[in-house]
Amino acid sequence: MPELPEVEVVRLGLASHVVGRTIVKATVHDVRSVRRHLAGPTDFTDALASRAVTGVARRGKYLWLQLGDDAVLCHLGMSGQMLMQRPDAPAEKHLRITLDLDDGMQVRFVDQRIFGGMMFSPGGAELPAEIAHIARDPLDPLFDADEFRVRLKKRQTGVKRAILDQGLISGVGNIYADEALWRSKLHYARDTCHLRSAEVTTLLANVTEVMESALGQGGTSFDALYVNVNGESGYFDRSLNAYGQEGLPCARCGTPIRRDAFMNRSSYWCPVCQPRPRNGRF
DNA sequence: CAGGCTACCTGCCCGC
DNA sequence: TGCGGGCAGGTAGCCT
Numbered sequence: 001m002p003e004l005p006e007v008e009v010v011r012l013g014l015a016s017h018v019v020g021r022t023i024v025k026a027t028v029h030d031v032r033s034v035r036r037h038l039a040g041p042t043d044f045t046d047a048l049a050s051r052a053v054t055g056v057a058r059r060g061k062y063l064w065l066q067l068g069d070d071a072v073l074c075h076l077g078m079s080g081q082m083l084m085q086r087p088d089a090p091a092e093k094h095l096r097i098t099l100d101l102d103d104g105m106q107v108r109f110v111d112q113r114i115f116g117g118m119m120f121s122p123g124g125a126e127l128p129a130e131i132a133h134i135a136r137d138p139l140d141p142l143f144d145a146d147e148f149r150v151r152l153k154k155r156q157t158g159v160k161r162a163i164l165d166q167g168l169i170s171g172v173g174n175i176y177a178d179e180a181l182w183r184s185k186l187h188y189a190r191d192t193c194h195l196r197s198a199e200v201t202t203l204l205a206n207v208t209e210v211m212e213s214a215l216g217q218g219g220t221s222f223d224a225l226y227v228n229v230n231g232e233s234g235y236f237d238r239s240l241n242a243y244g245q246e247g248l249p250c251a252r253c254g255t256p257i258r259r260d261a262f263m264n265r266s267s268y269w270c271p272v273c274q275p276r277p278r279n280g281r282f
Numbered sequence: 283c284a285g286g287c288t289a290c291c292t293g294c295c296c297g298c
Numbered sequence: 299t300g301c302g303g304g305c306a307g308g309t310a311g312c313c314t
Contacts, residue, residue, distance in 0.1 A: 075308080077309080174306095222307080
């Protein structure tokens with residue numbers, strides 16, 4: 001479940017099941033899901049065995065289990081799931097890693113495409129060093145809106161590219177970028193350096209609002225790939241105004257939503273509400 | 283720093 | 299029915 005709301009849904013679900021529990025044993029079913037762990041999967045499982053889980057934290061789309069001072073850092077990639085299962089439940093087709101807990105339950109990392117993965121981060125409980133370059137996300141109480149505005153306007157790039165940059169603001173992916181831009185009436189190619197202060201303020205407010213709203217509805221799911229720890233889908237897809245809406249009437253003006261290829265992916269936008277800029281500005 | 287491209291993977295859907 | 303191409307919510311790394 002890729003973007004911030006979906007990852008937060010997973011974090012909340014994990015926290016309710018694993019905090020206070022001990023990892024009895026970790027099992028790696030596919031070594032490709034253990035990432036950046038040069039010592040190999042055996043060292044990874046050794047590092048997790050008999051460790052008590054003290055918390056579950058998140059920054060942007062990364063989440064990590066806190067094990068005292070250390071951490072198990074997880075990214076769901078495009079297709080990762082964290083499922084709470086009983087040991088006798090049949091193995092999922094794409095089961096990659098299992099954590100056996102001392103209450104008899106299992107945390108199962110299921111990931112079809114293996115763009116996600118886990119790694120052990122020594123001393124990483126507060127913030128794993130591997131993701132120190134990731135900016136705070138807008139749901140973080142310490143997110144600095146003024147700093148974001150200053151850094152955004154210093155960029156010389158398109159506004160969508162900027163808000164997808166996890167080093168500037170984290171947690172935003174393709175769905176919520178398009179939704180926030182639609183709400184803000186901004187075209188994805190608008191130059192960051194030519195945005196008016198009011199536009200930046202509106203954009204940040206909309207990024208925050210759309211992700212909080214999606215979180216309140218359990219995230220966005222188009223299919224069974226995006227589910228919480230109990231295998232349930234969120235229903236924010238019903239509230240989407242731009243993403244995936246090609247050809248459907250814009251909820252504000254009725255003009256058909258368009259789809260462009262941009263950054264090797266799709267961008268959805270209303271040609272009337274979000275007019276394409278000339279040279280990045282109007 | 284900007285940004286284009288590729289790679290990493292699997293599976294589904296479409297047209298032929 | 300099979301095959302090829304395009305598509306999918308992400309990130310890292312290389313090159314210019």
